[in-house]
Amino acid sequence: MERTLVLVKPDGIQRGLAGEIIARIERRGLRIVGMKMLRMDDALAKRHYGVHEGKPFFAGLVRFITSGPVLAAVFEGPRAVQIVRNTMGKTDPLDSNSGTIRGDLGVDMGRNLIHGSDSPENAELEIANFFKPDELVSYKRDVDQWIIET
Numbered sequence: 001m002e003r004t005l006v007l008v009k010p011d012g013i014q015r016g017l018a019g020e021i022i023a024r025i026e027r028r029g030l031r032i033v034g035m036k037m038l039r040m041d042d043a044l045a046k047r048h049y050g051v052h053e054g055k056p057f058f059a060g061l062v063r064f065i066t067s068g069p070v071l072a073a074v075f076e077g078p079r080a081v082q083i084v085r086n087t088m089g090k091t092d093p094l095d096s097n098s099g100t101i102r103g104d105l106g107v108d109m110g111r112n113l114i115h116g117s118d119s120p121e122n123a124e125l126e127i128a129n130f131f132k133p134d135e136l137v138s139y140k141r142d143v144d145q146w147i148i149e150t
Contacts, residue, residue, distance in 0.1 A: 001076050001077065001078065001080075001139075002076070002077065002078065002079060002080040002081060002120055002123070003033065003074055003075065003076045003080055003123055003124070003127060004074070004075055004080040004081045004084050004116060004117045004120075004123040004127075005072065005073070005074055005115070005116070005117045005123055005126040005127050005130060006021075006022075006025060006072075006073045006074075006075060006084060006114065006115065006116050006117075007065075007070050007071065007072055007073075007114065007115040007116075008021050008022070008070060008071040008073075008113065008114060009064070009065060009070055009111075009112070009113055009114060009115060010064065010065065010067050010068030010069065010070060011107070011111040011112075011113055012071075012113040012114060013037075013068060013069050013070065013071060014068060015105075015113075017105055017113060018071050020105070021101055021105075021113065021114055022035075022071070022073060024087055024101055025073075025075055025083075025084060025087055028083050028084075028087055029077055029083070030075040030076060030077040030080055030083060030084070031075065031076050031077060031139060032073055032074070032075060032076075033074045033075070033076045033136045033137050033138070033139070034072075034073065034074040034127075034131050034135050034136040034137070035071065035072065035073040035074070036071075036072055036130075036131075036135070037069050037070070037071050037072075038069065038070060038072060038130075039066070039068070039069050039070070040065055040066050040070055041066065042062060042066060044129065044130075045061075045062045045065045045066050046062055047129055048065070048126065048129055049061050049062060049065070060110070064110065064111070072130045072131070074127055074130075074131060074136055076139065080123075081116070081117055081118070081119060081120050081123055084116040084117070085116055085118065086100070087100060087101060088100060088101050088102055088114050088116050089101055089102035089103045089106070090102065090103075091109060091112060092108075092109040092112070093105075093106025093107060093108065093109070093112055094108075094109075101113060101114055102114070
């Protein structure tokens with residue numbers, strides 16, 4: 001099983017789209033194993049987007065992601081990273097296909113509603129930035145149903 005981090009960004013929260021975004025990912029067959037609403041501080045934002053440090057858009061990215069609450073969620077399932085990436089659509093909503101979150105709901109590249117991990121390796125690092133291990137649940141398969149392990 002693979003896990004990935006999803007952030008519903010401040011514009012998604014402000015526009016009341018968190019439920020729609022999360023539902024689209026759930027309908028793809030992924031399970032939520034952790035979720036919380038939080039306000040990112042500068043330190044967390046800079047750590048999360050550290051790969052972009054030094055780029056001209058970095059300061060604006062940090063300013064935007066810290067401008068309001070975000071919904072952080074961890075999804076689990078086979079090929080979770082790629083499923084979320086395909087469901088999100090391209091970074092620029094104008095380049096995203098209809099049927100994707102950004103293609104259907106996005107406004108512009110700077111306000112594109114959602115972040116999803118770009119690789120299983122980065123997903124592990126990103127999840128650790130937002131969640132402690134005891135904040136995530138585990139599932140096991142029992143015949144035709146999923147059971148939360150305690």
